[in-house]
Amino acid sequence: MDFEKIIELKENAIKTYIPIIRDDLIKFLKEYFVKNNVKKVLEIGSAIGYSSIVMASFSSDIHIDTIERDSILALNAISNIKDFGLENQINLINADALTLELDTNNKYDLIFIDASKTKYIDFFNKYKTYLNNNGSIISDNMNLHDVTNMEFSKRKQRLRKKINEYIAFLNNLTSYKTTYMLNIGDGIAISVLNDEFNN
Secondary structure: OOHHHHHHHHHHHHHOOOOOOOHHHHHHHHHHHHHOOOOEEEEEOOOOOHHHHHHHOOOOOOEEEEEEOOHHHHHHHHHHHHHOOOOOOEEEEEOOOOOOOOOOOOOEEEEEEOOOHHHHHHHHHHHHHHEEEEEEEEEEOHHHHHOOOOOOOHHHHHHHHHHHHHHHHHHOOOOEEEEEEOOOOOOEEEEEEOHHHOO
16 A cells, blocks of 8 residues: 555645544554455445455455445545556446445445434444444444534534434444443444344
8 A cells, every 4th residue: 555645635625625544543443354254345435446355455355345426526536536546456336325326235344324313323224234243333423412512503413313313223222332432533333233133
């Protein structure tokens, strides 16, 4: 992996206000992939391809299907993926994740949700059937629920409300156990199938 190019891609994202995963989350994911033998990933929300490029760099036998609804971002991501020579590892799908129908035989070790915060429950419900028995669903941006600034914009207040609803949804699932790691990145939730349902 060309680290200078990664840094350049990161800096360009910051300059153009495109949200990307933070360095501490990258470090966590790298360790998590090794510990849990993650080889096949579904990412919901590609943006410019930064996170999928970073995840693919962990190992040459990692394959990622990543979904991006915005056509301009998708074209940008495809260009970046080609620039890093990762076309054989990363498959970008330019589509709305909520209307897309994947091959039902596709099963993933990890599903990474980092798209529209208002649709997290819908994403979880739609794609949980694509998860391997020992797989996990990682949801980013959980820290939005902690913001208490009264000057928070109406849009962000709405996002915070949706994240709170998503956390309540995760907490009420009997078939999944969710662990929150709010000190990593922008806060993540890791949901794994409970043992009694894992068969």
